[in-house]
Amino acid sequence: MNKIISLSLISISALYANDIALEPIDVESTIVTEVAQKANTSADVAQALSDAVPSIDISRRSGIANDILIRGQKRDNITVEVDGSRIYGACPNRMDPPVSHIVANQIDSIEVIEGPYDVESFGTMSGGVKIKTKAPTKDPQGQLNVGFGSFSYQKFGLSGSGGNDFIKVSLTASMESSDQYKDGDGNTIADQVDHYVAKNPAAAGTAYQDKYHDMQAYSKNSVMAKAFINTAQDQELRLSFTANRSDNILYGNSKMDAIYDDSDIYNAEYNIDNLTKLFKNLNILYYYSDVDHPMGTDYRKSSLMMKKVMRNELETSMQGAKVKTTMDIDGYNFLVGLDASDRNWDGNYYANGTPLKGGRKSIDNSSTKNAAIFSKLSKRYGSFDLSIGLRYDDTSITNDSYNSNDYSAFGANLLTTYNINEENKLFFGIGQASRVPDARELYFLSSAGKLLGTPNLDQTTNQEIDIAYEINSDDFRLKIKTFYSMLSNYIYAKKGQTENMFYNIDATVYGAELSGSYYINDDITLDLGASYKKGTKDKAIEGQTDKDLANMTPLRGNIALNYEYMRNSIATLEIVASDKWDTIDSDNGEQILDSWSIVNAKVKHAINRKFDFTLGVNNMFNTTYATSNTYADLILITAGGASDVMLMNEPGRYIYTNLDFKF
Numbered sequence: 001m002n003k004i005i006s007l008s009l010i011s012i013s014a015l016y017a018n019d020i021a022l023e024p025i026d027v028e029s030t031i032v033t034e035v036a037q038k039a040n041t042s043a044d045v046a047q048a049l050s051d052a053v054p055s056i057d058i059s060r061r062s063g064i065a066n067d068i069l070i071r072g073q074k075r076d077n078i079t080v081e082v083d084g085s086r087i088y089g090a091c092p093n094r095m096d097p098p099v100s101h102i103v104a105n106q107i108d109s110i111e112v113i114e115g116p117y118d119v120e121s122f123g124t125m126s127g128g129v130k131i132k133t134k135a136p137t138k139d140p141q142g143q144l145n146v147g148f149g150s151f152s153y154q155k156f157g158l159s160g161s162g163g164n165d166f167i168k169v170s171l172t173a174s175m176e177s178s179d180q181y182k183d184g185d186g187n188t189i190a191d192q193v194d195h196y197v198a199k200n201p202a203a204a205g206t207a208y209q210d211k212y213h214d215m216q217a218y219s220k221n222s223v224m225a226k227a228f229i230n231t232a233q234d235q236e237l238r239l240s241f242t243a244n245r246s247d248n249i250l251y252g253n254s255k256m257d258a259i260y261d262d263s264d265i266y267n268a269e270y271n272i273d274n275l276t277k278l279f280k281n282l283n284i285l286y287y288y289s290d291v292d293h294p295m296g297t298d299y300r301k302s303s304l305m306m307k308k309v310m311r312n313e314l315e316t317s318m319q320g321a322k323v324k325t326t327m328d329i330d331g332y333n334f335l336v337g338l339d340a341s342d343r344n345w346d347g348n349y350y351a352n353g354t355p356l357k358g359g360r361k362s363i364d365n366s367s368t369k370n371a372a373i374f375s376k377l378s379k380r381y382g383s384f385d386l387s388i389g390l391r392y393d394d395t396s397i398t399n400d401s402y403n404s405n406d407y408s409a410f411g412a413n414l415l416t417t418y419n420i421n422e423e424n425k426l427f428f429g430i431g432q433a434s435r436v437p438d439a440r441e442l443y444f445l446s447s448a449g450k451l452l453g454t455p456n457l458d459q460t461t462n463q464e465i466d467i468a469y470e471i472n473s474d475d476f477r478l479k480i481k482t483f484y485s486m487l488s489n490y491i492y493a494k495k496g497q498t499e500n501m502f503y504n505i506d507a508t509v510y511g512a513e514l515s516g517s518y519y520i521n522d523d524i525t526l527d528l529g530a531s532y533k534k535g536t537k538d539k540a541i542e543g544q545t546d547k548d549l550a551n552m553t554p555l556r557g558n559i560a561l562n563y564e565y566m567r568n569s570i571a572t573l574e575i576v577a578s579d580k581w582d583t584i585d586s587d588n589g590e591q592i593l594d595s596w597s598i599v600n601a602k603v604k605h606a607i608n609r610k611f612d613f614t615l616g617v618n619n620m621f622n623t624t625y626a627t628s629n630t631y632a633d634l635i636l637i638t639a640g641g642a643s644d645v646m647l648m649n650e651p652g653r654y655i656y657t658n659l660d661f662k663f
Helices: 002-018 045-052 189-199 201-206 439-443
Strands: 029-032 056-059 067-070 079-082 107-114 127-133 141-149 153-163 167-178 218-232 235-249 257-273 279-296 310-329 332-351 361-381 384-398 405-419 424-435 460-472 476-493 502-519 524-537 556-566 569-578 596-608 611-618 654-662
Touching (some): 045 056, 189 201, 384 424
Antiparallel strands (some): 056 067, 141 153, 153 167, 167 218, 235 257, 361 384, 405 424, 502 524, 569 596, 611 654
């Protein structure tokens, strides 16, 4: 089957070059335009995305800074970009995932790519997220956002924009904090740890010290500045800077907490439109980001028992450049570009502020350098929209303590849309993309000096087929997607390994997603969404028997009734539910999770054109449930032996209000 897909792509490329311009094909992506509004309850972009897109699940780690999965894929299997810039977290245990470094109330739109269909970005193997923030405006305008919620949550945001024909600037600042949330049983994050320790006394050191037991769950301050300068006709220099400062983020079922997460993102972009009759656009981008993340046992009883505070202090930086141009050649839309990046990752262990004996490292100055060329050709041919994308990557990964690795990869995809009529469309996509191992998977060391990474890992390749059908009529809209993904050399964690815990395996993932709306009348709309996925290993890992793939959440769905009772004012009642999660990789730490359902309600009232008031409640009936499992790729609390890894419950009833002033 793998050979068939590769040969098909090559054959299609040859045919396509002979004949086949295109309006956007959306078999591979979903555009979310209301993230800023959905983030009213907190600045957690992961939660907002999970609420908006059926194929996205949230990996709950804390009250904020949670991670996302797309079709069961997370970490480096999916990519995250902000205005074209790449950013990575520094924490190997995903306490600071890329989506946590975004100023949520400045998001204009998010494109969620499902599958290997993005040739412009390095490593978009199984999906990606492209975040576009709001551009500065010429006309002076501002916005003040104030939010309050359960668990002493509070948020304050202020933004302003304005300019003239030469320059437009914007500035945004936000502050956010919350106490520990309580689950449906009334347990805070610290209480959940206490209950686990009561059943597993061997994990006593992971409980919070009495003086920190009721401490704040997190605080987050962010600022974003932008300047768009018209240097000449149809030419613009776009500059932006984003800074995030988060402190004391509690990660209950991890052994450490984040003392702080500091990140900076710099972006410089030069864009030229209508360059010549042939060259429609030229875009040059340079970006740099850095993240400083120390995690430690400062608040845990283990620091008293051991009489020392253990820390793992990590830093990562990412810089890159991309040049791309769009040409119109006899009705063919042709994109070609060059892409280069360099990521550095370094970590050190400390005890009471002193480096461990020998200056022991967690990651020893690892560098991942990539260079690539990519192209995309698209055209409309009758009722068909066709697009072909190609990418070639050359990557080298070095480390000061272990062997270097070199990788090369060829990626390609074909996307087609058959416009049956004005209301009905049929989509088909076939693609191949790869991603290289990261430094954690290759070189990560435990505090005891054991090499948990596996330095000789191969890169992972995804070959995938997607089929979708969409109908968009006056009465309803419905989209159904199916996919079949074949993963070669998939990087997988094996539980219980004290050395070389990562393996290359072959696996298959398939599933379906549904989203739609039924327009009952001019004022009432019924929205629904659902997703299902199944993943299997081709064969069990050596020494194990379970062939189920981890992170494959069960059937989940939501249905929402929306009533627009006056212009720009809407009331929503929503039910979200999940089947029992009993198809799990028990050999590698996953647990059976019960089925659950919750009810959410919200009213957004437009007092006038400049003032909105929102009142809502999530998990109205205070249900106790968990959505995130305990696959061994995360280092979580365990008492050892046959004890289960600690689960984190979701928040219980959460009441919130938000005031939004525009001026």
